[in-house]
């Protein structure tokens with residue numbers, strides 16, 4: 001190769017890239033039917049031509065309709081008032097969610113928990129999570145009661161469009177503990193093109209200065225102006241200088257809100273024992289942390305399924321085990337890949353003492 005002229009080398013590189021693209025094309029096309037969202041990582045998803053023809057908008061609309069149908073099927077499981085609040089705002093907020101004694105028991109149990117976890121470092125912030133799978137829950141009777149509480153399960157399930165929500169963690173956000181720029185989650189963004197449920201049962205009081213979850217009410221709705229906005233963004237997003245936008249989690253300047261017909265963001269400065277269940281296809285961010293370092297601890301849940309599946313899944317407990325086994329396998333795959341590179345995966349393992 002060294003004896004080749006620079007031109008020939010360039011040609012060979014170009015040719016092997018083109019061959020690779022050709023071989024990967026079927027996989028990239030098939031991934032249009034999944035939650036894959038990266039404009040930069042998938043030349044089909046990011047194609048300015050296909051997006052000009054409406055690819056991104058079509059995925060938005062189909063995912064929206066599939067989720068609307070799933071939520072419709074589950075609508076008898078939640079109170080009409082909660083459904084109306086969710087349809088209007090994109091979130092459901094419940095203060096004093098658990099009876100006081102039950103919450104105190106939950107808080108004591110979780111604060112005493114010493115278990116292996118995973119941590120993600122982003123900017124100056126560490127997000128630490130302990131997965132509440134059946135192993136962890138075996139020693140956590142109060143958390144087990146919460147996760148099987150009908151009211152809790154049904155609220156999360158409705159927003160997720162799922163009969164079961166297996167992804168539950170103890171999450172601690174430690175802001176201002178690393179040297180580095182601010183946490184990228186503090187920029188207003190959408191998580192992905194598909195409706196997605198995230199839930200927080202706060203174990204700490206959260207005030208304006210301690211990075212409250214912040215949401216733009218009504219921004220979960222796929223209005224005409226939202227579709228037009230995402231259409232425009234989809235044309236050039238693959239080349240966005242913002243890495244996370246290019247990867248499909250669009251960062252949205254606050255100055256774009258009036259054009260979208262949306263109000264100012266609302267910060268959830270809330271007392272402990274408040275439950276917030278939100279659709280994070282809506283615009284949201286983690287509020288700025290003005291008092292550093294700062295910890296925010298919560299029972300956190302997330303559900304993101306195939307965006308085009310119109311059904312809410314199966315009601316059996318073994319589905320949760322399967323779901324979490326797949327999730328663990330994915331994490332382990334990331335560990336192996338990172339080890340080969342000699343680096344850390346984005347969710348690095350943390351031993352019990354350090355994480356708690």
Ligand SMILES: O=C(O)CCC(=O)C(=O)O
Pocket residue numbers: 173185191198211212213214280284285286287
């Ligand atoms: O934890 C928060 O306040 C929100 C972070 C966020 O953007 C997310 O979880 O999607």
Ligand SMILES: [Fe+2]
Pocket residue numbers: 185189190191280284
């Ligand atoms: Fe987010």
